[in-house]
Amino acid sequence: MHQRIEDYALIGDEQTAALVGRDGSIDWLCLPRFDSGACFARLLGDEENGHWRIAPEGAEGRPCTRRSYRPDTLVLDTEWDTPEGSVRVTDLMPQRDRAPDLVRIVEGLSGRVTVRSTLRLRFDYGSIVPWMRRSDGHRVAVAGPDSVWLRSEPPVRTWGERLRTHAQFAVGPGEKVAFVLTWHPSHDPRPPLIDPYQALEHSVADWRAWAARCRYTGPHRDAVVRSLITLKALTYAPTGGIVAAPTTSLPEEPGGVRNWDYRYCWLRDSTLTLGALLSAGYQDEAEAWRDWLLRAVAGNPADLQIMYGLAGERRLPEYELPWLSGFAGSAPVRIGNDAVQQLQLDVYGEVLDSLYLARRSGLPSKPHMWAMQRALLDFLQRSWRRPDEGLWEVRGGRRHFVHSKVMVWVAADRAVRTLEADPSLRGDPQGWRALREEVHREVCEKGYDPERNTFTQSYGSRELDAALLLIPRVGFLPPDDPRVTGTVDAVRAELGEGGGLLRRYSSDTSSVDGLPGGEGAFLVCSFWLADALHLTGRTEEARELFDRLVGLANDVGLLAEEYRVDGDPAAGRQLGNFPQAFSHIGLVNTALALYGDDRAG
Known part of the structure; x- marks a missing residue:
C-alpha cells in the first residue's frame, strides 16, 4: 500500500534529493542528479522497484511515532517508540565533494531495540537489478554506468537474500550505527570515504548558518x-x-x-x-x-x-x-x-x-x-x-x-x-x-x-x-x-x-x-x-x-x-x-x- 504524498520528507545535497517516508523507507532517489535515473523508485511502483527501509524489527511498513527536521536544517530525525524502547534514525545527504553520499544514523534512545535494514537497489527507475559483491568491508552494487558502495560504522553484519541486502542489530541508549551509501560512475575508483558523524555535525552547522x-x-x-x-x-x-x-x-x-x-x-x-x-x-x-x-x-x-x-x-x-x-x-x-x-x-x-x-x-x-x-x-x-x-x-x-x-x-x-x-x-x-x-x-x-x-x-x-x-x-x-x-x-x-x-x-x-x-x-x-x-x-x-x-x-x-x-x-x-x-x-x-x-x- 502506498504512503500518501504528504507522508514524505525531503533530504538532499543541492544536486539531487531523496524522499523519506513515515515508515523509515527511502522510496525515491535519483543519482547523481535530480534528472538522473532513480535507484529507488518504489514511490512510483512497488518495493521491487527499489527502496531502503530502516525501522525497528516488527515495525516495518508502519508509520513512525514522530519525526521532524532539526531546526533550520535539512537533517531529518525519525523516531519510533516500541515495547522494547525508543530509537531514532537520522537521515541526511551532506553537501558532496566528489560523490553523492546518503547517510543514515541509527541511535538508541531508551531500552534496547532491534533494528532491521532492508536495501533494494534497482537502477534505471527500478528496472535493473545490480550485481552485488563484497569489497573491503563494503557491499558493492554495479550495473552498467552505476556503482553504489554501502558500509556501516561500526561495522554490522549484512547478508543478501532474494535480491536485497539485509542487516539486523540492536542499539541501547546512546549507541549508534551509521550507514553510508555512496554512488560513483562504475568505471571510476571508489571515492574517498566520509565520516558520517562529522558529516552530520557539519551539515547541521552549515544549514543553520545559511538559515540565519x-x-x-x-x-x-x-x-x-x-x-x-x-x-x-x-x-x-x-x-x-x-x-x-x-x-x-x-x-x-x-x-x-x-x-x-x-x-x-x-x-x-x-x-x-x-x-x-x-x-x-x-x-x-x-x-x-x-x-x-x-x-x-x-x-x-x-x-x-x-x-x-x-x-x-x-x-x-x-x-x-x-x-x-x-x-x-x-x-x-x-x-x-x-x-x-x-x-x-x-x-x-x-x-x-x-x-x-x-x-x-x-x-x-x-x-x-x-x-x-x-x-x-x-x-x-x-x-x-x-x-x-x-x-x-x-x-x-x-x-x-x-x-x-x-x-x-x-x-x-x-x-x-x-x-x-x-x-x-x-x-x-x-x-x-x-x-x-x-x-x-x-x-x-x-x-x-x-x-x-x-x-x-x-x-x-x-x-x-x-x-x-x-x-x-x-x-x-x-x-x-x-x-x-x-x-x-x-x-x-x-x-x-x-x-x-x-x-x-x-x-x-x-x-x-x-x-x-x-x-x-x-x-x-x-x-x-x-x-x-x-x-x-x-x-x-x-x-x-x-x-x-x-x-x-x-x-x-x-x-x-x-x-x-x-x-x-x-x-x-x-x-x-x-x-x-x-x-x-x-x-x-x-x-x-x-x-x-x-x-x-
Missing part, C-alpha cells in the same frame, strides 16, 4: 525558513538552476493520467523566485539563478523555451516507463516533458521582468545582458499577436490567453522603465511604449467581460483563470481599479474550492489540456489570491487565508503542487509533484507581502 541569513522575522517565520531551505535544496548547485520539484509523475488526481516530470527549471518561476530570494536576504542565490537564466535563454529569441535542464539543456524528450505502475496506480509514469516544445509568450515577460528586477536590486550586470533583452523585445514586437499554450501548458490547442498578453505588456513596460532609469542604454523607447499601449488596449477590449466585470482566461471566452490575480501585482492595472477588484471577486467565487483554495481555471479540464479527469486546487494560486486581497485593501482576509494555507503543509512543513479537499478540508490530500518549488515560492512571497514591510530587516 533570512531577514524575515514576521509571523510564520518557521514556515518561511522551511520554504527557503526547500528552495535551496531544489537548487542544482553547480549551475544555480532551481528544479520545479525533485519528482516525476506524482498525480494531479489519484489514479489519473496527468502525471508530469518536474525535474527541470521553468522560466515561469523566474521573477517570483528572484523576488523571494532577494527580499529574504539571499543575494548570492538570486545572482546564481539570474546567471543560470541568462545562460539558458542565450540564443535566438524565437527559440526561447519554457523550461530547460539543470545546466540549461534544451532537449527533454518525453517518454513513458511501462514497468512502473505509478503512484497509487496513477499511470503512465513519464520521463521528460513535451511541454518544452510549446509557445508560451508569457515567459518573455517573465524573463524581462526578472532581469529588470535584478538590475533594480543591484545585482551586477553581465556582458550582453541588455543586448539579449533588446532581442527578446524585438521578437515580441513581431510575434505578440500569436495565440499560445499559456502559463498552464495546455495540450488542447493554442488560444489568446489574457495572462500571456499581460506578460507581453510587462516585457515592454520593464524595457521602458530600464531606459528611463539609465538613458545611456540603447533601445527603442518609442516603439516599446507603443507596444505597451497597444497590448494594454487590446487586453482591456478583448480580454475583459464588462457584463460580469472580470477579465477572462482568453479572448472571447467566459472561463476564468487564477493567473488573472497577477494583474495588479505586475502593475498592468492599479489595485483599486474596479476591473481588478471585480476580477478578484469573480475568480474567488468561481474557482474557489472552499477555505480559500483555488483551481487554476474554470473550464472543463479535459477541454483545455485534452486529457481526461480532473485535478486538485493549485496551491500557488491560493497564495496569489492572498496577495491580491492584500493589494486591494482586504489585508485581514489575506492574512486569514495565509494562515490557512500555511496549515496545509505536512508535518515537516512541505507542500506539493496541489491540494484536494473532496468536501472535507480536514481530510485533504496533497497532490502533484512534491515538494513543489512554486508552492513554497508563493508562501515566501505572500509572507513578505503581508508582513515584510515592517518585519523584515
